Amino acid sequence: MSATSSTSTSVDGLAVHVRGLTRRFGDFTAVDGLDLDVREGEIFGFLGANGAGKTTAIRMLCGLLQPSSGSAMVAGVEVGRHARELKRRIGYMSQRFSLYDDLTVDENVEFFGGIYGLEGAPLRERSEELLPLLGLADRRRTQAGALPLGYKQRLALGCSLLHRPRVLFLDEPTGGVDPVARRRFWDLIYAQAAAGTTVFVTTHYMDEAEYCGRVSIMVQGKLVALDTPGGLKALTGGRDMQDVFLRLVEA
Amino acid sequence: MKRVRALAAKELLHILRDRRSLAVAVLMPVVMVALYGAVIDMEMHDLPVAVLDQDHSDNSRELVRSLGAGGFIVETARLEQAAQVEPGFRRGAFMAALVIPRGYSRSVADGEPATVQVLVDGSDAATAAMAANYLQAVVQREARRIAAGSGGGAPAFTVRPRVWFNPELRSAHFVVPGLVALVLMMICAILTSIAIAREKETGTLEQILTTPIRPAEVIAGKVLPYVGLGALDAALILAIGRFAFHVPMNGSWFALAAYCLLFIVIALGAGLLISAKSPSLRVAMMAAVTVTMLPTMILSGFMFPVSSMPAPLQVLCRLLPATHFLVVLRGVMLRGVNWFPHETAILAVQAVVLLVLAIRSFRLRLE
Amino acid sequence: MNDAIVLDGLFKGYGAVPAVRGLSLSVPAGTICGLIGPDGAGKTTAMRVLCGLLRADRGAARVLGHDCATAALEVKRHLGYMPQRFSLYPDLTVGENLRFFADLFDVPAAERKRRDAELMAFSRLEPFRGRRAGQLSGGMKQKLALSCTLIHTPAVLILDEPTTGVDPVSRREFWRILRELAGNGLALLVSTPYMDEAALCDDIVLMHAGRALAQGTPAAVAASFPRRLLEVTGADLIEAGRRLREASIVGLDVQRYGDCLHLVHDDQAQADAAARALAGTGAVLAPLAAGIEDVFVEMMSRADAEVAM
Numbered sequence: 001m002s003a004t005s006s007t008s009t010s011v012d013g014l015a016v017h018v019r020g021l022t023r024r025f026g027d028f029t030a031v032d033g034l035d036l037d038v039r040e041g042e043i044f045g046f047l048g049a050n051g052a053g054k055t056t057a058i059r060m061l062c063g064l065l066q067p068s069s070g071s072a073m074v075a076g077v078e079v080g081r082h083a084r085e086l087k088r089r090i091g092y093m094s095q096r097f098s099l100y101d102d103l104t105v106d107e108n109v110e111f112f113g114g115i116y117g118l119e120g121a122p123l124r125e126r127s128e129e130l131l132p133l134l135g136l137a138d139r140r141r142t143q144a145g146a147l148p149l150g151y152k153q154r155l156a157l158g159c160s161l162l163h164r165p166r167v168l169f170l171d172e173p174t175g176g177v178d179p180v181a182r183r184r185f186w187d188l189i190y191a192q193a194a195a196g197t198t199v200f201v202t203t204h205y206m207d208e209a210e211y212c213g214r215v216s217i218m219v220q221g222k223l224v225a226l227d228t229p230g231g232l233k234a235l236t237g238g239r240d241m242q243d244v245f246l247r248l249v250e251a
Numbered sequence: 252m253k254r255v256r257a258l259a260a261k262e263l264l265h266i267l268r269d270r271r272s273l274a275v276a277v278l279m280p281v282v283m284v285a286l287y288g289a290v291i292d293m294e295m296h297d298l299p300v301a302v303l304d305q306d307h308s309d310n311s312r313e314l315v316r317s318l319g320a321g322g323f324i325v326e327t328a329r330l331e332q333a334a335q336v337e338p339g340f341r342r343g344a345f346m347a348a349l350v351i352p353r354g355y356s357r358s359v360a361d362g363e364p365a366t367v368q369v370l371v372d373g374s375d376a377a378t379a380a381m382a383a384n385y386l387q388a389v390v391q392r393e394a395r396r397i398a399a400g401s402g403g404g405a406p407a408f409t410v411r412p413r414v415w416f417n418p419e420l421r422s423a424h425f426v427v428p429g430l431v432a433l434v435l436m437m438i439c440a441i442l443t444s445i446a447i448a449r450e451k452e453t454g455t456l457e458q459i460l461t462t463p464i465r466p467a468e469v470i471a472g473k474v475l476p477y478v479g480l481g482a483l484d485a486a487l488i489l490a491i492g493r494f495a496f497h498v499p500m501n502g503s504w505f506a507l508a509a510y511c512l513l514f515i516v517i518a519l520g521a522g523l524l525i526s527a528k529s530p531s532l533r534v535a536m537m538a539a540v541t542v543t544m545l546p547t548m549i550l551s552g553f554m555f556p557v558s559s560m561p562a563p564l565q566v567l568c569r570l571l572p573a574t575h576f577l578v579v580l581r582g583v584m585l586r587g588v589n590w591f592p593h594e595t596a597i598l599a600v601q602a603v604v605l606l607v608l609a610i611r612s613f614r615l616r617l618e
Numbered sequence: 619m620n621d622a623i624v625l626d627g628l629f630k631g632y633g634a635v636p637a638v639r640g641l642s643l644s645v646p647a648g649t650i651c652g653l654i655g656p657d658g659a660g661k662t663t664a665m666r667v668l669c670g671l672l673r674a675d676r677g678a679a680r681v682l683g684h685d686c687a688t689a690a691l692e693v694k695r696h697l698g699y700m701p702q703r704f705s706l707y708p709d710l711t712v713g714e715n716l717r718f719f720a721d722l723f724d725v726p727a728a729e730r731k732r733r734d735a736e737l738m739a740f741s742r743l744e745p746f747r748g749r750r751a752g753q754l755s756g757g758m759k760q761k762l763a764l765s766c767t768l769i770h771t772p773a774v775l776i777l778d779e780p781t782t783g784v785d786p787v788s789r790r791e792f793w794r795i796l797r798e799l800a801g802n803g804l805a806l807l808v809s810t811p812y813m814d815e816a817a818l819c820d821d822i823v824l825m826h827a828g829r830a831l832a833q834g835t836p837a838a839v840a841a842s843f844p845r846r847l848l849e850v851t852g853a854d855l856i857e858a859g860r861r862l863r864e865a866s867i868v869g870l871d872v873q874r875y876g877d878c879l880h881l882v883h884d885d886q887a888q889a890d891a892a893a894r895a896l897a898g899t900g901a902v903l904a905p906l907a908a909g910i911e912d913v914f915v916e917m918m919s920r921a922d923a924e925v926a927m
Contacts, residue, residue, distance in 0.1 A: 049757075050757050050783075051756065052785075095783070148658065149658055172783065175782065175811075176811050177657065177811075178655070178656035178826070178914075178918065179656075179813065179911050179914060179918075180918060183873065186874075190856070204784065204786065206814075206876075207876040210876035210877045240877075241876065245786045245787070246786055246787060246790065254722050257718050258722075260718075261707065261710065261718050264714065265710075268709045269709065453703075454703035458699070458705040458766075460669075460671055461669045461671065461694055461698075462694060462722040463691050463724070615670075616670070616673065617666060617672055618672055
């Protein structure tokens with residue numbers, strides 16, 4: 001409906017445009033006046049301590065939580081006003097995969113495709129394109145529960161990409177996998193970004209923060225830093241991102 | 252002992268802090284008794300009955316008058332001839348018809364078997380059975396009265412115990428003890444079936460197992476708080492039955508409480524056994540409903556008399572704790588008998604066996 | 619062997635699926651041993667055998683000299699175990715959780731009060747004593763879980779991925795606490811998927827697919843790297859990676875590590891070829907001593923290659 005009109009008001013070239021985004025729970029302010037711009041096709045690292053408000057912020061950006069005040073445009077849609085249209089344009093994958101363990105790879109793909117209204121030939125075409133890319137082409141009849149963790153993560157990523165989202169939210173996507181599988185996963189993220197998808201990612205692996213184009217660090221509901229990894233290291237004098245994080249969060 | 256107390260205290264906190272589950276555990280019995288009681292009570296009110304009096308004597312008029320005395324029957328139609336009965340049934344004008352044949356008064360006076368015909372619409376079997384029973388009871392009472400008054404011979408009827416002890420056939424009297432059994436089974440078995448399975452699912456069991464705890468301590472700690480909850484539920488049901496539905500209490504409250512506690516332990520044992528055996532919360536809950544609630548509802552004699560079931564099912568009925576518990580409850584409340592050696596023995600054995608099995612099947616390892 | 623924790627040739631499977639295939643390790647009192655590896659490497663299974671939660675198929679597991687299978691009760695008295703999932707009661711307060719575990723371990727009242735005060739002070743949870751465990755932040759939950767495993771003053775502590783999903787600041791504080799405990803004479807076995815935590819252990823075991831890929835002190839494990847390593851910095855890494863791929867230098871493995879590339883190779887010819895491929899990109903190549911993650915990746919690919927053959 002009015003989703004198209006809200007698209008026209010989007011800021012050019014920005015996949016995420018946030019101003020003064022705030023969320024209170026009773027007396028507690030979980031997210032406090034967040035300002036943030038993420039360019040289309042950027043890989044944006046969203047870091048912070050546990051309980052700093054990252055999850056609350058991501059939930060608002062995904063339309064799962066109403067902001068108390070402030071505004072946020074994601075993929076050209078006003079968050080909190082056009083939740084359904086927003087969800088058509090974004091993909092979301094968390095460490096707690098939403099896959100069904102007792103369904104096969106194909107059945108999971110079919111289900112998640114169906115949710116986004118994708119079926120028949122277009123769905124087949126899309127999964128023919130994605131599954132080889134994810135290294136899942138020869139595992140289509142395997143139940144998701146029987147896949148090694150690295151494959152599960154790639155399947156979850158694939159399911160969140162079926163509807164060609166413009167912005168992809170990844171909430172600690174690589175927890176628990178081995179270093180090799182982690183690098184494979186990041187290769188996939190790079191490929192998506194190169195194809196124009198904006199990637200918004202949280203992680204506790206600080207070496208992964210280096211893989212992001214820009215990184216923000218959140219402390220107690222506020223952004224304390226936002227720059228390229230190199231810029232942050234120069235700013236804080238940290239050796240690596242681990243060091244940067246410790247310096248900024250403990251400051 | 253300290254460990255049992257610690258577990259019981261912790262379990263009690265879980266119960267008290269989970270307000271919604273607690274509300275269900277307390278409100279469910281109240282709602283069930285209120286609904287069952289009200290529905291069944293209504294059913295037996297104002298049952299439409301037609302009368303065809305072909306005798307036209309004082310005795311027959313007296314019989315018709317006494318029909319309405321209990322308030323269960325309303326005389327809806329006075330028929331003139333037998334041919335009117337069937338159309339009346341078809342229209343649904345009445346559920347039963349009492350036909351007093353010519354010569355009724357004389358046979359009664361002579362001490363001969365009086366043939367009074369009771370016609371019942373069998374399409375609603377439960378109501379029909381109650382109507383037939385009630386009408387029969389009224390007729391028998393009349394017959395005794397007449398026989399006593401005339402100083403004639405003994406009444407030519409045998410009297411059934413059910414009618415004797417529940418002379419007005421008030422279903423609430425019969426149903427409330429059944430509800431005690433049903434609700435105790437549901438609350439105790441289902442809540443405890445969740446108790447261990449939930450800890451398996453959340454991972455807290457893994458932590459507990461690495462302490463020097465013994466299986467019997469786990470089971471005891473889990474049972475104790477629920478005994479209290481079960482006792483509270485039993486008291487609620489009995490209180491509502493007593494004060495709202497005037498269910499008689501002819502036996503001793505102490506005996507009643509003791510038997511309820513015994514039954515609660517059985518239900519808890521069943522729940523814990525299921526919980527210890529189930530791999531997940533979902534399986535535990537479904538198993539608890541299937542194994543405890545449904546049989547208690549259908550096979551215990553709560554709704555359908557055990558004596559009228561096929562023989563193989565009767566065997567199953569006798570294995571069910573609720574069957575024996577119902578015998579005891581109805582006995583204490585309606586008949587005023589306080590000691591049931593046979594049932595007590597069976598229930599005690601069942602309680603011990605279930606608890607031992609629950610302890611045995613509780614594994615200190617994760618495999 | 620007199621070490622506090624001993625695994626000797628442990629084998630353990632679930633049905634036909636092997637989880638641990640021949641693992642040996644020993645942890646002396648006063649030291650921290652890190653079990654490092656991804657999910658599914660067999661870390662949790664090995665730990666559960668030590669806690670008496672699982673029975674070994676083959677091999678021995680001992681804690682303070684007691685056999686974990688036959689003397690489980692004795693083992694449990696001296697052992698604190700923190701499972702991977704947060705396994706306290708979210709509807710109980712901090713104080714109630716602590717009290718519950720003290721009672722399960724039969725801690726006498728006076729001892730309990732003293733211990734409670736100590737643990738609350740060192741975990742800085744005292745202000746939150748009345749708060750429900752479910753409402754604590756991730757880092758605080760971990761500290762409460764640790765406190766509950768310490769309430770009976772165990773001599774051996776087994777922690778299964780205590781820092782997974784915890785931010786770097788909380789992780790650092792947690793490790794500081796672990797080091798303090800080791801200083802008090804406890805033997806600690808800690809599993810983690812974070813390679814950078816290896817440096818915080820006295821000994822490490824790199825685990826993959828139920829086996830140890832390498833074990834020893836972190837320095838010895840790092841020194842056991844069997845190949846040569848170059849670090850590439852100062853260039854656009856994506857461009858550099860593309861060039862190296864196109865040059866398809868036989869025997870050269872390229873891995874991205876944060877803001878640099880690691881070039882794993884065997885001889886000077888490969889290094890020269892890589893330098894030629896990167897000429898003009900501004901890339902700086904420098905020899906580099908291997909880290910734990912380099913060892914892990916190398917050993918893991920060798921182990922997988924063996925399985926494939």
